[in-house]
Amino acid sequence: MARIMGIDYGTKKTGIAVTDTLQIICTGLNTIHTSDLFSFIKTYVEQEEVEKIVVGMPLHKDGNPAQIAYLVVGFIRKIRKLYPAIEVVEWDERGTSKAARDIILQSGTKKSKRRDKSLVDKIAAALILQDYMEQNHW
DSSP, X not given: OOEEEEEEOOSSEEEEEEEOTTSSOEEEEEEEEGGGHHXXXXXXHHHSOEEEEEXXXXXXXXXXXXXXHHHHHHHXXXXXXXXXXXXXXXXXXXXXXXXXXXXXXXXXXXXXXXTOHHHHHHHHHHHHHHHHHHHTTO
């Protein structure tokens, strides 16, 4: 079975999460500079079989697109063009960054580590992917 990748897209940094090959467990994989995102994905899909990419869509509480939503839409279009064999799914990411910060706080992580935004991005990507999997009865 192939993996599913989750992406928490940001203007500067992007969080990446993946499932195991049985698509049972999702794990925060990495946080990378967004400028390196396409290179990262290219390398990853050359090394691992990926059947689907779930991209968090930034929405306001009322459901309207957030300010950077147009960047996410552009990213999704480019991914679909570069990897037509991989299904790309938009997924509501509302609340994932706050939930990620709460998880980090509850884990007892040291204050210096809690300030590390890259940790938040990676966990937010895992939460997006986990929510997708739960909603689709994985």
